[in-house]
Every structure is written in C-alpha cells, then in structure tokens.
Amino acid sequence: MNQTPSTPAKIELGHVTHLYLSATRAFMAVRDINLRVEEGEFICLVGPSGCGKTTLLSIMAGLERPTAGKVLIDGNPVSGTSRQVGYMLQQDYLFNWRSIEDNVFLGLDIQGLRTKENEAYALHLLEEMELIDVRKSSPMQLSGGMRQRVALVRTLACQPDVLLLDEPFSALDYQTKLKLEDLIFTTLRRHKKTAVLVTHDLSESIAMGDRVYVLSRNPGRINSEVHIPAHIRNAIPFDARNQDGFQDLFHHVWKEMEVVSDAAKGH
Amino acid sequence: MQQKDIESAHRKFLKQEARSRSWVLSTQLLLFIAFIGLWELLARTNTINSLIFSYPSKVVTEFWSRLMDGSLLPHVGMTVWETIVGFLLGTLLGTLIAAVIWWSPFLSRVLEPYLVIANSMPKVALGPVFIVSFGPGLFSVIAMGCAISVIITTINIYTSFKEVNPNYVKVVQTLGGSKRQIFSMVILPSTIPTILATLKVNVGLSWVGVIVGEFLVSQQGLGYLIIYGFQVFNFTLVMMSLAIIAVVATLMYQGVAYLERRLTSQFK
Numbered sequence: 001m002n003q004t005p006s007t008p009a010k011i012e013l014g015h016v017t018h019l020y021l022s023a024t025r026a027f028m029a030v031r032d033i034n035l036r037v038e039e040g041e042f043i044c045l046v047g048p049s050g051c052g053k054t055t056l057l058s059i060m061a062g063l064e065r066p067t068a069g070k071v072l073i074d075g076n077p078v079s080g081t082s083r084q085v086g087y088m089l090q091q092d093y094l095f096n097w098r099s100i101e102d103n104v105f106l107g108l109d110i111q112g113l114r115t116k117e118n119e120a121y122a123l124h125l126l127e128e129m130e131l132i133d134v135r136k137s138s139p140m141q142l143s144g145g146m147r148q149r150v151a152l153v154r155t156l157a158c159q160p161d162v163l164l165l166d167e168p169f170s171a172l173d174y175q176t177k178l179k180l181e182d183l184i185f186t187t188l189r190r191h192k193k194t195a196v197l198v199t200h201d202l203s204e205s206i207a208m209g210d211r212v213y214v215l216s217r218n219p220g221r222i223n224s225e226v227h228i229p230a231h232i233r234n235a236i237p238f239d240a241r242n243q244d245g246f247q248d249l250f251h252h253v254w255k256e257m258e259v260v261s262d263a264a265k266g267h
Numbered sequence: 268m269q270q271k272d273i274e275s276a277h278r279k280f281l282k283q284e285a286r287s288r289s290w291v292l293s294t295q296l297l298l299f300i301a302f303i304g305l306w307e308l309l310a311r312t313n314t315i316n317s318l319i320f321s322y323p324s325k326v327v328t329e330f331w332s333r334l335m336d337g338s339l340l341p342h343v344g345m346t347v348w349e350t351i352v353g354f355l356l357g358t359l360l361g362t363l364i365a366a367v368i369w370w371s372p373f374l375s376r377v378l379e380p381y382l383v384i385a386n387s388m389p390k391v392a393l394g395p396v397f398i399v400s401f402g403p404g405l406f407s408v409i410a411m412g413c414a415i416s417v418i419i420t421t422i423n424i425y426t427s428f429k430e431v432n433p434n435y436v437k438v439v440q441t442l443g444g445s446k447r448q449i450f451s452m453v454i455l456p457s458t459i460p461t462i463l464a465t466l467k468v469n470v471g472l473s474w475v476g477v478i479v480g481e482f483l484v485s486q487q488g489l490g491y492l493i494i495y496g497f498q499v500f501n502f503t504l505v506m507m508s509l510a511i512i513a514v515v516a517t518l519m520y521q522g523v524a525y526l527e528r529r530l531t532s533q534f535k
Contacts, residue, residue, distance in 0.1 A: 061441055087441035093434050097456045107442040110452070158442060 008075030010162060010194040011037040011060060016069035017219075018055055029055040030220035033069070035213065039161075042188065042195045044209035046202060046253070048261050052220025053198040057164045060196065061087050073162065083111055086160035088168045092151035094139035100150055101126070101135040107158035122157035129153055129183070145176035152184060156191070163188060165197040169204065181208060181237040202253050206246065207237035212253060216260035223260050226253055321503040326510065329503045343511060346477060346488040349405065350519070353412020354473035358466050360413065361420025368421075369428045369454065370446070382422060390415040391479045398484050408480035408488070415476035416469040427461040428454050463527040470523050474516050 016033040019026050030052035037043050045053045058064045059071055062081040071078040073085065094103045104122045108114040126132050129149045139147055148168060155163065168184070169177040185208055188195050199205050205212045210233050212226040232243045240246060303323045309315045310322035317325075333339040368375040393414060394407075401407040435453045444452065481490025489508045496504030 063437070063440060081441055081443050083443050085441075087437075089434055089437065091434070093432070093438050095435070095453070095456070097459075106438075106452070110439060110442045110444045110448055154438075154442075 008072065009036040010039045010041070010074065011035075011196070012070075012072040012075075013056070013060070014070045014072075016056075016059060016066045016071060018052070018059060018064070019067045028219035033220070033222060035222065037194055037196060039194055040192050042185075042197070042208060042210045044197045044199060044205035044212045045215060046199060046205045046212060046257070047215030047220070047223075048217050048257070049200070050220075051215040051217035051260075053215060054166055055220065057087070057166050057196065057198055060162075061085050061164050063087075083107075083158050084160055085162045085164060086155035086158060087164045088151060088155050088166060090167045091171050092139075092144075092147040094147055094150055094154075096139055098139075099135070100131065100137050100139065100142070103139065103150060104135075104153050104157050106154055111158060113158075118157070121159070122153065125153045125156050126150075128187070143176075144172055145180060148172060148180060149183070152187070156187070161194060163193050163195040165195060167199055168197075170200070177204075178238055184208075185237050202257065203241060203246075203250055204237070206232065206249050206253060207240040209233075214253065214256040214260060224256050226256070318500070319502055321506045325503050326507045330507050330510075333507075342488055342492055343515065345485075346481065346490065346512075347515060347519070349408050349412055349477045349480070349488065350470070350473045352409050353477055354416060354466065354469040356409070357413040357416030357473060358420055358462070358469050361417045361465070362424050362462060364417070364421045365425040365428060366450065366455075368425055369450070375425070382418060385418045386422060390418075390476065394479065394483045397480075403484040405485075407484055408477055408490075411480035411483075412473040412476035416472040419472070420465050420469060423465055424458065424462060427458045431457050460527075460531045463523075463530055467520065467523050467527055470520050471516070474512070478512070 013033050013035050017031050018029045020029055021027075033056065035043075045056065047053055055064070059066050060073075060078070062071075062078045062085065065079075073082075094100075095106070098106070101123070104126060105114055105119060108118050108122065123132065123135070126135060129152070131146065131149060131153065134142060134146070139150070142150065148171075151168075165184070169180055172180065181204060197205065197208060206226075206228060210228055212228065214223045214226065215221065216223040226249070228249065229245060232240045232246055232249070235243055306320070307323045310317040310320060330339070368378055391411065394411060397407045397410045397414070401410050431454055435457065436449055439449050439453050477488070478490040478493070481488040482494050485491045489512055492508040493505050496502060496508065
C-alpha cells in the first residue's frame with residue numbers, strides 16, 4: 001500500500017476522517033481511512049452496522065465533504081457530485097409520477113443531456129435488462145426486482161465511470177437478489193466500470209468483489225483487506241459461491257467480522 | 268366448490284350490498300323529508316315562531332320569485348366568484364410562501380414564531396384592517412377569503428415539503444441536481460397530492476371568509492343577502508340564502524374532490 005504507482009488510482013481516499021456534529025455531540029463516523037481502487041476494480045466494504053460504510057460512499061459521491069483528508073477520483077479532488085460517479089441506493093426510489101422511461105431519463109434531464117443519442121443509449125440499456133416492454137408503464141406496476149433494474153439503468157444512463165452501490169440488494173427476496181447480483185456483475189464488467197459495493201452480506205461481498213475491506217466501528221476504520229483469488233473473482237457471483245476455496249474465504253471473512261464485532265462490544 | 272356456487276355466492280353478496288345501499292339512501296331521504304315536514308308543520312301550527320324561522324314552502328316561493336325576477340343569480344354568482352378566487356389565491360400564495368421558506372432554512376427558522384402567531388390569530392378579526400386597506404368592496408371580501416386559508420396552507424405544505432423521503436432527494440443529488448431541480452423534480456411533484464387535499468380544505472375555509480367579508484362590507488352576495496334579510500327582519504330570505512350556500516358549497520367541495528381524485532390517481 002506504500003508504493004506510489006505512476007498512474008493515479010480511479011478512486012483514492014487519503015487519511016479521510018469524518019465527524020457528524022449535532023447540538024448534543026460530535027460523533028466520529030470514520031477515522032483515517034486510506035484506500036485505493038484501480039480502474040475497473042470491484043471492491044466491497046463490509047462491517048457491522050454503524051461502521052461508516054454509507055458515510056464513505058457519500059464522501060466518494062461528493063454528497064458530503066470529509067472533515068479531514070483527501071478524496072481523489074482520477075487524481076482530481078472531489079468537490080460535489082459529478083456525472084462521473086453513479087450511486088445506487090438500498091431501494092429503487094423510482095418516481096411514481098414518471099413513466100419507466102422518464103425515470104430512466106431523469107439523470108439526462110437533470111444534466112441537460114437529453115439528446116436523441118443519449119436517449120437511445122438509455123433505451124438500449126433498458127433492452128439489455130429486458131425492460132423495454134414496460135418502458136411506458138408506471139413504476140407501481142413493476143415488481144421489486146424489476147424496479148431495482150430500472151434504478152440501475154437510471155444510474156448507468158448517465159454513463160458514469162464509477163458506480164457506488166449502497167446495499168442495492170437488501171430489499172429484495174433471495175432469488176431476485178441472486179439474479180440481480182449476476183446481472184449487475186456482468187453489466188459492470190461489460191461496460192468496464194469501477195465499483196464500490198457496501199453490503200452486510202459476507203458471501204455476496206466475496207462472490208462479487210475483487211477485494212473486500214472489513215471495517216470496524218466506533219469510529220469506522222479499515223480492519224483488514226481480503227484479496228479474492230482469480231478463479232472466484234472471475235466467476236459470475238452465482239457460480240463463484242460454488243468455487244473451491246469459497247467456503248474457506250467465507251470463514252476467513254467471518255472470523256474478521258467476529259473480531260471487529262467483539263472489539264466493538266468490548267468498548 | 269363449483270364455479271356455479273362461487274357465482275351464486277357472489278350474486279348473493281352483490282344483492283345484499285345493493286339492499287344495504289338502498290336502505291341507507293332511503294333513510295337519508297326520509298330524514299330530509301321528516302325535517303322539512305316537521306319544520307313546515309311546526310311553523311304552520313305556530314308552535315315555533317314563523318316570523319323567525321320562516322317555513323319551507325315560503326322559502327321555496329321566495330327562491331322562485333327571486334330567481335324569476337333575476338335578482339338572485341347575481342348574488343350567487345358574486346359569492347361563488349369571490350370564493351373561488353379566494354381559495355385559489357390562498358392555496359397559491361400559501362404554496363409560494365412554503366416554497367420560499369423551504370428554500371431558505373434560515374428564513375424558515377426566523378419566520379417560525381410569526382407563522383405560529385399568524386395561525387392562532389382569528390383571521391376574520393382582521394376584517395376592519397382589510398376594509399381600510401382594500402376599500403369597502405370586492406377586494407376586501409376576496410382578501411378575507413384568502414387570508415383565512417393562506418397561513419394554514421403555508422404550514423401544511425411546508426410540512427409536507429419537509430416530509431418528502433430524503434432518499435428521493437438523494438437520487439436527484441447523486442445525478443448532479445441543483446436545489447432548483449430538487450424542488451421542481453422531487454419536492455413539488457411528490458407533494459401534489461397534499462396540495463390538492465389542501466385545496467379541498469381551503470374551499471370550506473374560503474366560504475367562511477367570504478361570507479363574513481360580505482357581512483362586513485358588500486352590496487352583493489349571499490352574505491349580503493343574509494345580513495340584509497336580518498336587518499329588514501325577512502328571515503325567509505335568510506333561510507333561503509343559507510339553503511343556497513349549503514347546496515353551492517357542497518357542489519364546489521365535490522367538484523374539487525373529483526378533481527383531486529382525477530389528478531392524484533397516478534400517485535397511489
């Protein structure tokens with residue numbers, strides 16, 4: 001981690017510390033976070049609740065400015081949201097007053113980029129996700145899995161290089177979740193996106209990520225980093241779960257989680 | 268269970284529903300007829316003072332003769348017009364103020380105690396102030412119809428602006444939306460159901476404001492007719508005006524309720 005490569009990382013966090021201030025207290029959400037994500041990498045952040053995972057995503061997205069430390073994307077400091085970075089939330093949060101295709105065009109509307117060409121690209125993505133038939137429907141007519149796929153298209157339609165995923169599968173039933181994992185994994189691979197996934201599901205993090213960071217809480221810090229071997233990394237998430245060594249990795253990450261949970265209890 | 272049985276069970280259910288519906292309706296009708304009949308009877312037998320309470324047949328005759336000589340409709344038209352302008356203005360102005368204080372958290376904190384005071388204030392007490400500032404006429408009455416609803420509209424709509432799920436705002440923010448876009452793309456469209464519901468409440472409020480306004484100052488309108496009838500001790504005229512207000516206010520409320528159902532169907 002100490003060597004400094006010549007090309008800047010896609011995402012780089014240096015000594016990031018963030019405080020939440022209120023009338024009654026100052027709460028340290030994360031302390032001294034250092035991490036690098038290379039172009040095209042898929043990394044996962046896991047940790048007990050309250051370890052500042054979502055805070056880190058918000059900081060990377062430019063929704064919040066860290067109290068201290070630097071955040072770089074492509075070597076440039078982050079100062080507010082940009083179209084380079086896409087964000088997916090725990091739920092789809094589609095707008096009921098817009099049709100599916102208008103939801104997908106939301107980012108283009110906001111950025112003033114609603115050209116024929118960009119619309120065509122967004123519709124092409126809808127087609128990839130097998131949603132083109134419902135483009136005129138209302139979000140209320142769709143199932144949870146379909147809605148989250150629409151939300152993915154909405155994010156991808158703006159053609160971000162970096163995707164931040166904040167537990168996007170947590171509100172779905174198990175079967176839908178597994179299918180969507182595969183879909184997002186292959187879509188991001190194909191479009192060569194860099195991704196950061198926050199999750200509390202350990203097997204999901206191992207199945208999807210190239211690297212997994214385990215965070216501890218009070219305040220949130222990086223406890224350890226787990227590299228996923230190539231044969232698991234390259235398999236699609238559903239198959240990855242059946243690869244040799246997956247169970248061992250799972251136990252390894254599980255142990256790490258026990259350590260950080262026990263440490264938090266000891267406080 | 269056979270398909271036939273299911274169908275017959277359903278038919279039976281529908282029949283029962285229809286029966287209970289017609290029971291409710293006929294009871295309602297009966298109640299109305301009983302009320303009118305009793306009123307007529309008591310007045311005719313002089314059990315109640317017919318000079319004060321008048322009686323239905325006399326009210327209907329009064330209504331008919333005033334309708335025929337063309338002196339009634341201008342009064343109704345005037346009041347309806349004032350009410351519509353009053354509640355639309357009240358809702359619009361309230362929404363506008365709510366938008367401004369949503370925009371500036373500083374302003375919302377500064378204005379909070381003033382809104383509380385303005386809301387507790389009985390707005391009709393401001394009548395004399397309106398009359399001296401807007402002149403004794405149409406504008407004062409409309410101002411009253413508007414004033415009575417504008418503060419509560421501001422408070423309700425501002426509250427619903429704040430209650431919009433922050434994650435919807437986050438969606439627009441992560442896509443690079445400005446504050447103006449957050450307002451126009453999330454806050455306003457997601458509170459349209461609340462605004463329409465407020466419109467419905469404001470219809471009723473504006474009737475109060477307009478009638479009181481007409482009591483105080485006006486040469487035309489149903490409120491004027493009531494006060495005039497009171498002054499010349501023609502209670503038939505008063506009762507007739509009350510009946511017209513009941514009918515027209517109900518129609519107006521139902522109209523707005525219908526509009527609300529039509530416009531918010533896509534939100535539910």
